[in-house]
Amino acid sequence: MKRILNFSAGPATLPVSVLEEASRGILEIEGSGMSILEVSHRGSHYEKIHFDARDRMLKLMGLSADEYTCLFLGGGASLQFAMLPMNYLAGGSADYVQTGEWPNKAMKEAKIFGKVNVSASSEDGKYSYIPKVFKWDPAAQYAHICTNNTIEGTAFSKLPDTGVVPLVADASSEMLSRAWDFSKFSMIYAGAQKNLGPAGVCVVVMKKSFLEKAREEVPAILSYKIHAKNDSLYNTPPAFAIYTLGLVLKWLDTQGGVKGIEEKNRRKAGFIYQAIDDLLDVYEPACREKEDRSLMNITWRLRTADADREKAFLKGAQDIGLDGLKGHRSVGGFRASVYNAFPEEGCAKLAQYLRDFAKQY
């Protein structure tokens, strides 16, 4: 089992212990004589896995099952961009903070179902920072933010106060990587394939008082109320993705939970940002404010960029086992995605490479 250092933005690195257990589960789960891929979603083997993952998720977030519910849905976080306004707008309005490409996609879907207020935007700076001043509409059904912007490498350093407007967040690229006060969210959702597990499942954590306000007149398969009422078993769930997510949550407990992993994540990102900050004549951070820097997706460019030099940087990285560092085409340059499971020594190795490359540059 060869391992490279995989800086991919997602699907992304998972803990080796999780991969080993999932590999065994594919052959047989708990002496059942069946693979995890073969057990019925109505049977006791799967139900135990399903409810354990749900309970662990709420516990790791410090949320009570009396106040919050956790759903596991198929279709990816992109489906939530449409499901959320479908379940809440019906011609009403919602506030959106425009911080990059993914929020733009969410806003586009919302406009099909109602009015979108732009509460704040960093479009003027090509999404290189997080807005600090917001305008919330008390009549809005919810206020939507993207807590961490995967492509741009920016993140909210603190949550905005949305007043009476319920706060909804897409946290796909940073879920359970830092210790928010999660009770501030009326809803927080995340595609699993970055911090939580493999692609194929989206975690949706909802405050029950917010869930109650969802519309009933939507297709059953797209209704939060129907999925909540059926404990995410209305239809066959993406069972293997949920199983693996459960293994990742167990692993997270061994890392000191969300607080423990946040400390580690700050150290990991620190190695790389420090190298960039020490070499500002060579590298330029894509995120323009230090306080808005993402801990998960670190973006930078060569100060005097040309295609050949960028290629040389990537080739040199690849040669020493650093993979997936090419930045998203809309930002250019480089991106190191260092999610929860990405090893600390990999960050140190990239920092060293940044220094070595700068010397010969």
Added chain:
Amino acid sequence: MKRILNFSAGPATLPVSVLEEASRGILEIEGSGMSILEVSHRGSHYEKIHFDARDRMLKLMGLSADEYTCLFLGGGASLQFAMLPMNYLAGGSADYVQTGEWPNKAMKEAKIFGKVNVSASSEDGKYSYIPKVFKWDPAAQYAHICTNNTIEGTAFSKLPDTGVVPLVADASSEMLSRAWDFSKFSMIYAGAQKNLGPAGVCVVVMKKSFLEKAREEVPAILSYKIHAKNDSLYNTPPAFAIYTLGLVLKWLDTQGGVKGIEEKNRRKAGFIYQAIDDLLDVYEPACREKEDRSLMNITWRLRTADADREKAFLKGAQDIGLDGLKGHRSVGGFRASVYNAFPEEGCAKLAQYLRDFAKQY
């Protein structure tokens, strides 16, 4: 690796060779230094898997990539119940054949988007048969059938002629189990977790001329046109489910393709139906017409049923390793789901148990 005989309706038995290869892929895929769960969906490792699965699917169905497209979507077949009318109705109408619980769910979702004509129904017989006379409305956007009814154990023995109305089929519980002339379908879809792979992906095969008629004014994530234009890579696909589905399709080639597996499936179902037919004083088939019998889901009851006798039947079966034979609550009795990967000797063993149980009965 202990193996039981798993008659579950889905998720269901997969070929052992597929499980073994998927188990290895979880550790590392093709010498990449990454798990199949970790590779980027935009990278070469995954793209090869993705397009190979798509091409194999069309080839196994005998369809040309010029005329048809194959999509891999998250959200399950249940999402198609809503996506299909959302993409085609907009207040228009569609024909539906009502043959059981799943078609009822599909019809319920369609009513949100337009008018549903019931072209034929077997509701009067508690869905114990397949209607033979249909009324198609030439103005309908499509005609929807469920080719095999998982719960009731019925199946179309031949496809209805829908004239000018495009034929759309939910084939979740029988996809690639028998050799239809697939070019009769304008669209055919199937949740993978019965015949094609693990839960988490739905295969949607569409005639391009039908795809062209889809509406544009739908959320991007729910648009057939957007998914087709992006080769099912508009958002992160359920990569592991698609990978495993690809392995199942490779295995199917070793079984003589769809024609080869159909022969085997007829032998397999034949063992069980023969035992029931030989013992009609003890067992009663739930499907009332022989020609409407499903090859995949075999349903029957005890002629003089009581809860204790049913329990005794299930307990005796469990004791010899026959698992998952309890019928769906809406039909009662028993159900043996014997999908493509279910072993022939398991069917022979159940047939023998049916005979043994009848003797002591």
